[in-house]
Amino acid sequence: MRVNGGSDLARLQVQQRQALATRSRLDIAAEEMTSGQRADRVAATGGNLTRLTSLERSLARNASFSATLSLTETRLDTMQASLGAISARTSALAVGLTDAAGKGDVSAAMLQAKAARVAFTDAVAKLNVEVGGQSLFAGAATDRPALAGADAMLADLDALAAGAATAADASAAIDAWFARPGGGFFATGYLGSTTPLTAVDIGEGERLDAGVTADADRLIAVLKAQAKAAVVAGGAFASSEPDRLALVATAGREMLVASEGILALSAEVGFNQETVATAKAARTAENDTLSKARVAIIAADPMEAATNYQALETQLQSIYTLTARLAGLHFLNFMK
Amino acid sequence: MSIASALNSAASGLAASARLADTISNNVANAMTAGYAKRTTELSSLTLDGYGSGVRVTATTRAENASLTAERRAMDAALGATGARSDAYERIATALGDSDSDTGLTALATGLETALMTATATPSSTTTLAAAVEGAKALAGAVNRVSDATAQLRSEADAEIGRQVDAVNTALGAIDEINRKIASLAPQGVDTTGLQDERGRLIDGIASVVPLRVVKRDGGQVALYSANGGALLDGRIYALAFTPAVNGVTADMSVGAGLSGLMQDQGALTGPVAVGAGTGSGRFDGGTLGALFELRDRIVPEVSAEIDRYAGDLIARFTTLMPATSLDASGNGLFVDAGTGGAGLAGRLAVNAAVDPSAGGAVWRLRDGLGAAAQGAVGDGTTLQALSDAMVAARAPAGFVSTSTSGGAAALASEITSFFAARGARSDEDRAYLTARQSSLAEEETHELGVDTDAELEALTLVEHAYAANARVLSVIDELMKLLLEG
Numbered sequence: 001m002r003v004n005g006g007s008d009l010a011r012l013q014v015q016q017r018q019a020l021a022t023r024s025r026l027d028i029a030a031e032e033m034t035s036g037q038r039a040d041r042v043a044a045t046g047g048n049l050t051r052l053t054s055l056e057r058s059l060a061r062n063a064s065f066s067a068t069l070s071l072t073e074t075r076l077d078t079m080q081a082s083l084g085a086i087s088a089r090t091s092a093l094a095v096g097l098t099d100a101a102g103k104g105d106v107s108a109a110m111l112q113a114k115a116a117r118v119a120f121t122d123a124v125a126k127l128n129v130e131v132g133g134q135s136l137f138a139g140a141a142t143d144r145p146a147l148a149g150a151d152a153m154l155a156d157l158d159a160l161a162a163g164a165a166t167a168a169d170a171s172a173a174i175d176a177w178f179a180r181p182g183g184g185f186f187a188t189g190y191l192g193s194t195t196p197l198t199a200v201d202i203g204e205g206e207r208l209d210a211g212v213t214a215d216a217d218r219l220i221a222v223l224k225a226q227a228k229a230a231v232v233a234g235g236a237f238a239s240s241e242p243d244r245l246a247l248v249a250t251a252g253r254e255m256l257v258a259s260e261g262i263l264a265l266s267a268e269v270g271f272n273q274e275t276v277a278t279a280k281a282a283r284t285a286e287n288d289t290l291s292k293a294r295v296a297i298i299a300a301d302p303m304e305a306a307t308n309y310q311a312l313e314t315q316l317q318s319i320y321t322l323t324a325r326l327a328g329l330h331f332l333n334f335m336k
Numbered sequence: 337m338s339i340a341s342a343l344n345s346a347a348s349g350l351a352a353s354a355r356l357a358d359t360i361s362n363n364v365a366n367a368m369t370a371g372y373a374k375r376t377t378e379l380s381s382l383t384l385d386g387y388g389s390g391v392r393v394t395a396t397t398r399a400e401n402a403s404l405t406a407e408r409r410a411m412d413a414a415l416g417a418t419g420a421r422s423d424a425y426e427r428i429a430t431a432l433g434d435s436d437s438d439t440g441l442t443a444l445a446t447g448l449e450t451a452l453m454t455a456t457a458t459p460s461s462t463t464t465l466a467a468a469v470e471g472a473k474a475l476a477g478a479v480n481r482v483s484d485a486t487a488q489l490r491s492e493a494d495a496e497i498g499r500q501v502d503a504v505n506t507a508l509g510a511i512d513e514i515n516r517k518i519a520s521l522a523p524q525g526v527d528t529t530g531l532q533d534e535r536g537r538l539i540d541g542i543a544s545v546v547p548l549r550v551v552k553r554d555g556g557q558v559a560l561y562s563a564n565g566g567a568l569l570d571g572r573i574y575a576l577a578f579t580p581a582v583n584g585v586t587a588d589m590s591v592g593a594g595l596s597g598l599m600q601d602q603g604a605l606t607g608p609v610a611v612g613a614g615t616g617s618g619r620f621d622g623g624t625l626g627a628l629f630e631l632r633d634r635i636v637p638e639v640s641a642e643i644d645r646y647a648g649d650l651i652a653r654f655t656t657l658m659p660a661t662s663l664d665a666s667g668n669g670l671f672v673d674a675g676t677g678g679a680g681l682a683g684r685l686a687v688n689a690a691v692d693p694s695a696g697g698a699v700w701r702l703r704d705g706l707g708a709a710a711q712g713a714v715g716d717g718t719t720l721q722a723l724s725d726a727m728v729a730a731r732a733p734a735g736f737v738s739t740s741t742s743g744g745a746a747a748l749a750s751e752i753t754s755f756f757a758a759r760g761a762r763s764d765e766d767r768a769y770l771t772a773r774q775s776s777l778a779e780e781e782t783h784e785l786g787v788d789t790d791a792e793l794e795a796l797t798l799v800e801h802a803y804a805a806n807a808r809v810l811s812v813i814d815e816l817m818k819l820l821l822e823g
């Protein structure tokens with residue numbers, strides 16, 4: 001073993017350096033112990049920070065997907081509730097109208113026609129529903145209701161029926177009013193945008209087109225069938241029972257077809273709801289996996305950090321003790 | 337042989353002891369002086385006509401270990417260079433930001449990405465649109481900051497080169513003067529060890545700037561050469577010359593174009609000549625001076641060029657990948673070059689004024705197209721979706737040094753950050769290694785050359801004995817002489 005000369009200054013420098021090095025390692029250990037994360041992120045990733053940043057980016061994106069999913073979920077739930085309510089009334093009316101018209105029971109038919117008028121108003125209200133200040137069935141024009149007021153539309157329709165000579169004429173006129181694209185419905189009834197709501201990102205490469213607009217053919221069919229019965233309640237053909245019955249019968253027939261259409265629409269929304277629920281579960285699972293992977297890279301084991309801290313503490317104490325002892329070991333102290 | 341000669345011998349012994357005690361006390365007094373090398377007083381016997389006639393102080397010499405000192409100085413230079421590089425990388429890493437800080441380039445790119453996604457989900461919300469615009473401004477700001485930091489680093493390196501060149505020239509002047517003093521004083525038998533200490537300290541001072549070779553010359557003088565063979569001092573001073581850029585360094589400057597190289601006065605009539613620096617093989621490379629040139633001319637420009645390319649990618653991403661209808665009248669996208677092109681694009685990157693409310697724009701243009709005169713359907717997220725897609729679209733990183741893999745804007749930011757962080761980590765490792773090596777060498781040197789008070793005190797006890805013995809001899813001689821005289 002090589003024995004160095006014993007320069008006082010060198011000895012002092014060595015002690016200072018050792019104490020300083022141990023101190024700084026102790027500081028790092030303390031930081032790791034309190035933060036639970038490795039102090040040197042570059043070292044923790046083996047020099048490849050991208051491993052960590054890509055995980056952190058995925059986590060941030062996932063959080064954004066989750067927020068979109070929650071929003072979409074609420075929208076779809078509200079849509080489904082609206083469609084459910086419309087669908088229930090439609091199928092009830094389909095039976096009622098057809099039944100009354102089939103029996104030739106004018107008073108029953110009138111009663112059903114009144115119910116259809118209420119149902120029309122109700123359907124319009126349901127399609128004008130808003131979630132968080134956003135109109136759901138108006139396509140891209142989320143800032144306004146999808147449809148004009150039911151009263152205004154019914155007034156137009158009543159006028160059409162009043163001007164018709166026969167039930168068939170009235171039915172044809174109402175068909176024309178709802179006809180795409182030039183019909184009155186598209187001019188004054190539908191206020192929303194023809195641009196559909198933009199599809200939303202619900203995962204990496206997963207995009208959901210969940211928009212349903214009030215001008216969808218299947219919804220128009222419902223409104224149209226309701227309108228045909230509603231005008232009867234509105235006073236059309238007050239003097240001609242056969243025309244009234246004929247119009248109610250037409251309404252009933254069309255309502256049967258429309259109720260199937262709206263069920264299909266409801267099923268589509270239901271499918272989207274399921275997609276959202278699945279995506280939500282997937283995002284949560286991904287989040288767990290990503291977080292675990294991230295923690296595996298940068299987490300400092302608290303047990304290890306604590307042990308390390310204690311060892312360093314002891315080491316620093318030994319250095320201080322040695323320094324104090326060595327300071328006493330001077331020839332000067334023994335000279336007489 | 338006579339009593340008188342015995343008296344002389346004893347007196348010379350007393351004088352020698354006094355000189356030894358003097359040296360010892362000087363050593364002990366300087367036990368904690370850095371750069372002080374312990375002195376040893378050498379004695380030799382004095383003979384007169386073949387008879388011993390006492391003791392003579394030959395010389396007081398300064399402890400020396402030329403190879404150890406040279407090795408430590410070489411390490412000083414290497415450590416200085418690595419330290420300068422590592423400090424610069426640290427600052428670059430800070431400017432780029434760590435991935436866990438919210439203000440880092442990667443975090444802000446990810447922030448814009450998610451802000452655009454959120455805006456797409458609710459295109460009608462002014463709040464989310466404003467958040468996306470803020471996200472874009474924050475990202476542009478981060479890119480600007482990195483660019484500013486690189487310009488700052490280069491300016492500082494340039495100014496520091498000027499300071500170090502001055503320091504080297506000043507030190508060379510002082511060393512030259514000491515050389516002359518030693519050459520004239522030493523033959524007169526004057527103690528020049530103090531001057532040698534001073535000269536050693538001066539050499540140490542510039543050893544970290546330029547790695548030095550110290551060559552001994554006649555008369556106790558030294559000549560200084562750089563490790564790569566450039567003369568600095570050898571009978572005359574070969575002064576270095578450098579002109580710092582007056583108004584700082586900008587991205588478009590390089591050596592010969594606004595920046596000065598390292599020059600040296602080599603005695604030619606034409607004035608200072610250019611000597612390569614910062615290439616690693618330049619005559620004065622290897623210390624902080626070479627490292628500073630390397631930083632100014634190679635390392636930092638590499639970072640600023642990379643961040644320029646990143647800014648270019650951001651601009652291109654939001655023009656080429658976007659439908660033409662969403663661009664403004666001059667075909668600009670979300671990000672624009674606020675200047676007139678050329679190097680330093682990252683410093684000029686800005687968000688299109690059309691969407692920036694503080695610049696007279698409106699955030700809804702993010703949704704309805706930058707050139708839109710009036711708001712469109714508030715729920716139409718098509719353009720926002722295109723923006724969101726453009727942000728994450730895998731684009732080939734043309735010319736990037738940090739990555740060759742196509743990626744989205746956030747992925748590229750992460751690659752750049754990671755690349756330079758890894759370089760910084762490597763130079764940190766070098767620095768840690770060199771620091772350990774340098775301190776162990778410095779300690780070894782101090783052990784060899786420094787003062788050991790124990791040893792000095794031990795010697796002092798001997799001196800004490802010698803003094804007492806000589807004094808005793810004197811008093812005995814005195815008694816003998818009294819006997820003779822008083823009879």
